[in-house]
Amino acid sequence: MxxxxxxxxxxxxxxxxxxxxxxxxxxxxxxxxxxxxxxxxxxxxxxxxxxxLTSSSFAVDVAENWQSEYLQFFLYVFATVWLIQRGSPESKPLSRVGRGSDRDQLLGKHLHRGSPRWARAGGWRTAVFAKSLGLVMAGLFALSWLAQSIAGVSAYNAEQLSEFGSPVSWGGYLVSADFWNRTLQNWQSEFLAIGSMAVFSVYLRQRGSPESKPVGAEHGVTDESG
CATH class of the missing domain: 1.20.5 (Single alpha-helices involved in coiled-coils or other helix-helix interfaces)
Structure with missing residues (x-):
């Protein structure tokens, strides 16, 4: 190549x-x-x-954004299995709500030569592979959230000591206003962005983008990209 x-x-x-x-x-x-x-x-x-670059201040600023992004994709991957938005190319049509048949998912007798090895393996390996995208996103979210909490308590305690305050334990920081303020200010923006994208894509178009329906498609058409 x-x-x-x-x-x-x-x-x-x-x-x-x-x-x-x-x-x-x-x-x-x-x-x-x-x-x-x-x-x-x-x-x-x-x-x-x-x-x-090796300080807790930089680490917590990076990690708190990473965890919110991976949370967004983790929830979206799983939510779109069962939830729909009529008219959005981000959504499946009502007739395909759920996990899908073997025919839809190219499993069982519908496998072909180019199917991934774990899809052809059967048993627990196929079951894990069938959820692998969501599981990886969930794992990355958990790891980045853990990193945020560890770096966050270090940065918080450094701030406390510089102002002659009392440091807190990791557990104490997890229930602190600072931790949840950092966390929720990122979560709310991610939920707003992904929800508005699902709705805007019903009525608005971007020619040539797979995130948009064809320019001339009806607003009610669902699960069709241009």
């Missing part, structure tokens, strides 16, 4: 991967400037980029 073909065939993942890295670098520099501004306001010493 030529480099040009590889780039074409993987343009979506490579493009968003590049945007992710660029955004993370931007966040690092902007976060460092903000952190040092707060340090100066408190009369504390500023830090360099390397120290900031």
């Amino acid at each position: 030529s480099t040009r073909t590889f780039l074409r065939d993987n343009g979506l993942s490579l493009g968003f991967g590049a945007l992710f890295l660029a955004s993370l670098v931007g966040q690092a520099f902007a976060g460092l400037a903000d952190f040092n501004d707060r340090q100066l306001a408190r009369g504390s010493q500023t830090v360099g980029l390397a120290d900031y």
Whole structure:
């Protein structure tokens, strides 16, 4: 496979991967400037980029966004099995609500030569593979939420000590207002974005995008992309 073909065939993942890295670098520099501004306001010493990148302050800012994104996809993967939005290309039509038949899912006698190995294996391996996308998203959400809580309690306690307050335990931080404020401000934005996308895509179009219906499709048409 030529480099040009590889780039074409993987343009979506490579493009968003590049945007992710660029955004993370931007966040690092902007976060460092903000952190040092707060340090100066408190009369504390500023830090360099390397120290900031290994700090709990940077880690918690990154992790709290990651966990909300993976929560969004984890819930969406499972919710769209049973919930529908009439007219949205993000939704299945009413007639296909549920887990789908073996024919729909290309299982059992409907398998073909190119089917994934675990889909052909049967038993527990096929059962796990049939839920693998949601399970991985759930696992990544749990890990990033755990990372947020660990980095968060460290950052919170550093803030407390700098202001002569009392540090808290990890368990105490999990029920603190700081932890849930950080968590819920990300969750509410993710739920709003994904819900509004499902509704907007009923009535609005983006020509050529698989996230949109064909421009001339009726508003009530469901599960059709252009």
